[in-house]
Amino acid sequence: MLLMGLALVRGLGYAALVPPWQAPDEISHFEFAWHIAQLGRWSGAPAPLPAFERELVASLYVWRFGEWTLKGLTGRLLPAVMPERVEDFLALSHTMPGRFSLAYVWQALFLLPARHEDLVTQLYLARLSSVVLNVLLIGLAWRIYGELGLPQGWAVAATALLVLWPQHTFINATVNEGPLAELAAAVAFWGWARLFARGLRPEGVAAVLGGTMLGLWAKNTAAFLIGWDALAALAYGGYWGLRGAASWRHRWAYLAVPTLMMLALGALAAGTPVGRWAWDRLQAWEPGKGMEAGMLLNQTLRWTWESLWARFGWIDVGAPEGWGGMVLLLGLLAIRGWLFPRSRAWSAPGWSVGMMAAFGMAVLAGWLAFVVGTPEGPYYAQGRYLFPAAIPGAALLAGGWGRWAPQGWGEGARVAGFIGIWALLDAVAWGWALLYYYGG
């Protein structure tokens, strides 16, 4: 509860202090949500209402979009004569025709009571919807760590990392579909954790099916769930069906239920926007296609790494020099802790660690396949697309720290040290961003 409260306070702080429209594609995402709230329905490929566009463009003038973002994107400021349409000066990001996400419906719910307010007030309400999802995510992360059998100190450290992760808080305090996709992935992950930990349970099956479907109606970053679910079902059914279950009746159940789940998911996924997108991408997939645009793999990986931790605004406001190096050092320490542990204080069942690693790898593999195999891939060199793996990622990072920390450290020092370092890193990165926006 404490960490959820902290996530709420931090989320509200980020949402309030990041100036309006200073988040990746926030204009477009908000536009979808606004239209749903105003029209009471999904308008398909949106033809933005002229009144909305006029208010939006005026708001961009008020909130220095030209200086903070447009100049960086196009090298130009906002025109002296205010255009009536966003596309007149910003071809990069305006509408995303035909794209639907349940996240927009969720955001629209927050806009409904205030749909006559000025746009910025509505934008803050839409941001609030993301903060609420993030708080739920933090609560769910705590549950997942419990289900995976993590010791309390490890679970606290991992959850605290999620709360204090600057980029994670930033993205989940702005208007986009990422928070819902991440929450959906977390629900599916919880379902699998439940199934692996406690055997066949209806709530586990429901969470896997529900989380996956929710993700496939939320954002493309959840596409990996199709492959992950298939692999997890294979592993789950195979292990329990062939070896683990007590009787043949149980074994058949363990084989049949995952098979049925996969058939149901396969049939349902084909009808979802993300399912169709994934199928199209798969058909057009060509190794190396993403690199044809001239972007090198190491560049892509570097940008992704940096924006995984702290890159604000339209992924153009970084942390101070040396900040990324500190995070890298923490990462290396964690790897060292996993490879050469100095302490076994934080130990968990092998299957849970394996599952977290496999889940993280599935997210990474899906993202990497997209980046290198599709022409638009390099544009997605952004760490936020890996956030569906944030929960297992945070646990592995914290777990590595716990194993790196000398045996002699007490539990309090282990947890407090980890949280303290991240609190400091967060304060520096966030302070740096605030200086950028408000430093004059």
Added chain:
Amino acid sequence: MGSRGRWALCILLIGGLGGALGPYAMAVFHTAQGAQALAGAVRPVFPDRLAPAHGVDADRLQAAIAHLQAALAWDPRHLAARRLLAQAYAAQNRPREALEVLDRAAADFPDDPMVALERGDLYDMIGDVEAAIREYERGHVGSRRVPLAVNLLKAAEAQVAQGHLDQAARLWQRALALDPGNLAAALGLLDFYRHLGDADGAAEITARLRRFGPEAVAVPVDLDFRLPRAQGRAMARLVEEGLWDPGTLERVVAVQLARSSGGLEGLMLERLLQEVAARRPELRPWTFYLAELAHRRGDLGRAEALYRTALELHPDLAVALRRLGAVAEAAGTAEGTAAAAAFYWRYLQAVPEDLRGWARWAAACAALRARGIAIPACAEAAADRPAWGVRMEDRAIVAEVLGVPAAAVVLGENRVPNGGFEAWEREAPAGWVWSDMSNRPPWSPALFLGGAETLEPFAGTRAARVDGLWAAPEAGRKEARAGFWLAQPIPLSPGLYVLSFMYRARLAPGARVGVWVSERPEVLFAGERWLPDTRGAWRKALLIARNEATDGAVRPLLRLWGGGEVAFDEVALRALQGPLPAAPPQLPLVVVR
């Protein structure tokens, strides 16, 4: 902490939160109620501007105002409530109260362009030109180009009245920068340069006025009548000054009618035409143009009355008879059809070469015959094979030209896609592209516009229309031309071909209508084939040519060279098949009927 303590803390938190957010929540509630009541109470004249509204429901508007005032009582900084309240006052034509409401918003949100623009609207309502200009410019102009330009013109007029021509010139320049097609501002600058004796400046503006761009022809889509009125006055003065000839004015008006008759544009165009008509009634039969505008807008009753008036004022205006026929025909009644046949018949006595007139007359007479109604105007309509019909038939024309019986002429399938120009994609017919060879080297300067003709196509609902508003041939540069070009080549096997289409032209002196198909002489023909002016009548053009290449392909290009107006319809390219008894004469053959 015990259970009671927790409850107390919760209650304290909720109470504190409620106390802090309550006023804002109340303001949001009243704003929503006020916005809904306002939306139901008024029908705004402008979608984006504060102005007195039509159809005000006083009770609902009062309720809206009460809610919005309540919202401001809860939260005096509430921006949405302030703007809505100002909108409500403006709808009641109470700009000063609205200004008071927005003054506070401007103090709280000094950088908000919408607040500045709405304050500009209110100053515009009050007639405070300087303040309106200041606020519009502070709000980055946005959608207020038209009212800002109007206020700049007004401010310039005031400066002229005070003898400050230099101040006026600055204002005209600003208006022109904002609205490059603003003829009134350009004329003002011309006066200024003349006053200064600045020959170069005057020459530059004169050239700009003579070689105007499409923006000068465009009718602003805005419900502010002041700008089209200023534009209309300027157009009349351009003719008075000799910068435009009457033909240019006619072509500009014709294009505006063809492109801008619908919706708000049409209303603006009406004001523009009325202004020109009032200032220079002798230049054109303006009643006819106003009738055409009503006709294009579907106001058939008004169109008929105005066409009749035009005919009374100009008895030789035969085209008014044709239009009266079209209006009567559109009624769909037996009486209407009889009246249409009579009008068409009278028209054909004056313009016998117009094949569309014949076609419409025959159709009206056939409809009457089917109802068993006989009228004198249709006495000659029952002929089996009337002369005018033969003039339209490809087979008959080919047979006549080649000197063989029509039965010996066999024509293949039409190879031209969308030859009737019925399907359009944006500004061009589907399968065709707009070809404009003007302005950039090696072509001379000119202004061409292409679009659909919907009022009187030869057949169906649309024809392809090309307007040449002006052309200025320059030594050492090629003649300017533009038209519609088939997008994909049509492959041809060796043999004879017939290219035919209907066309209507009204050309400026020196202008021509041309047909081009390929750059290889052995593929039908190379270069342009010329067609005569038809003075507005639809006529048939037919070309017979031979393809001698095994890899021949053609892309018909129908275009206008120079100033004028031309429309094309029913384009067809067919193979001339079967054994022909006589050797064809010198090819290619161009026939116009």
